Amino acid sequence: MPLFSYTAVNDRKERIQGMVDAISLQAGRSALQETGLFVEEIHEATPSERESVKPWETEAVVEALPSPRPLPPATSYSLLLDTLRLYAGWLLAWYILVIVLGAYQEMKGLSFTIPLVEGLWQSVLIIRAAFGVFLFLMFTSLYRFFGSRGWVGGVFGVMGVLLFYVFLVNT
Numbered sequence: 001m002p003l004f005s006y007t008a009v010n011d012r013k014e015r016i017q018g019m020v021d022a023i024s025l026q027a028g029r030s031a032l033q034e035t036g037l038f039v040e041e042i043h044e045a046t047p048s049e050r051e052s053v054k055p056w057e058t059e060a061v062v063e064a065l066p067s068p069r070p071l072p073p074a075t076s077y078s079l080l081l082d083t084l085r086l087y088a089g090w091l092l093a094w095y096i097l098v099i100v101l102g103a104y105q106e107m108k109g110l111s112f113t114i115p116l117v118e119g120l121w122q123s124v125l126i127i128r129a130a131f132g133v134f135l136f137l138m139f140t141s142l143y144r145f146f147g148s149r150g151w152v153g154g155v156f157g158v159m160g161v162l163l164f165y166v167f168l169v170n171t
Contacts, residue, residue, distance in 0.1 A: 003045040004028040008037035019045060078148075085140055088133045095130035124171055131167050135160045 004020050006028070016037065022028030025042060032039050102121020104110060120126050139156040146152045 003050055004042050005045040005049050006032060006039055006042040008032055008039045010037055015040075019049070081140060085137060088136050092130060092133045092137065095126055095133065098126060099130070128168060128171060132164055135164055 002022065002024075004022055004025060006018060006020060008016050008018075010016055020028045020032060020042075022031060025044070029039050029042055032042070098117055098120050101110075101114060101117045105113060105117060106121070139160045143153050143156050
C-alpha cells in the first residue's frame with residue numbers, strides 16, 4: 001500500500017506530523033479524521049520521507065469491508081458431506097453434458113463427431129451413475145432441510161438405496 005505523509009492538528013491544537021499507510025489518499029484522510037485529527041496536508045510520501053520513517057512507526061489503514069452476514073444457527077458445515085456434494089454436483093454436470101451432446105450428435109445436429117461422447121452417451125453405466133448422483137444430491141438436500149438428525153439420514157439413506165435398486169432393476 002502507498003505511504004502518505006500528513007500534517008494534522010489534534011483536539012488540543014497541537015500540530016502532528018506523521019506517516020500513514022493506506023489504500024488511497026482519501027482512505028488515509030478519512031482514517032485520520034476518524035481518529036479525531038484535523039488534516040491540514042496529506043500527500044504521497046517522497047522517497048526521502050519513506051527512508052526516514054521506520055515501518056513500525058506508520059499506521060496501517062485498510063478500508064473497512066462490510067462484515068459478512070452470520071449463518072443461521074440451524075446451518076452447519078459438514079466437511080465430508082459438503083465436499084462429496086461439491087464433487088457430485090460437478091460429476092452430475094459432466095454426465096448431463098455427455099448425455100446432451102450425445103443425443104444432439106445422434107440427431108445429426110453437430111457437423112463433427114466426438115468419439116468419446118459417441119461411445120458414452122447411451123451407456124447404461126452413465127445413466128445409472130447420473131441417476132445415483134442425482135439421488136445423492138437430492139436426499140442430502142432433504143436431509144439438511146429436515147434438520148440433519150441421524151434417524152432422518154438413515155431414513156433417507158434407505159429410501160435412496162431402494163429407489164436406486166428399483167431404477168437398476170428396470171434399466
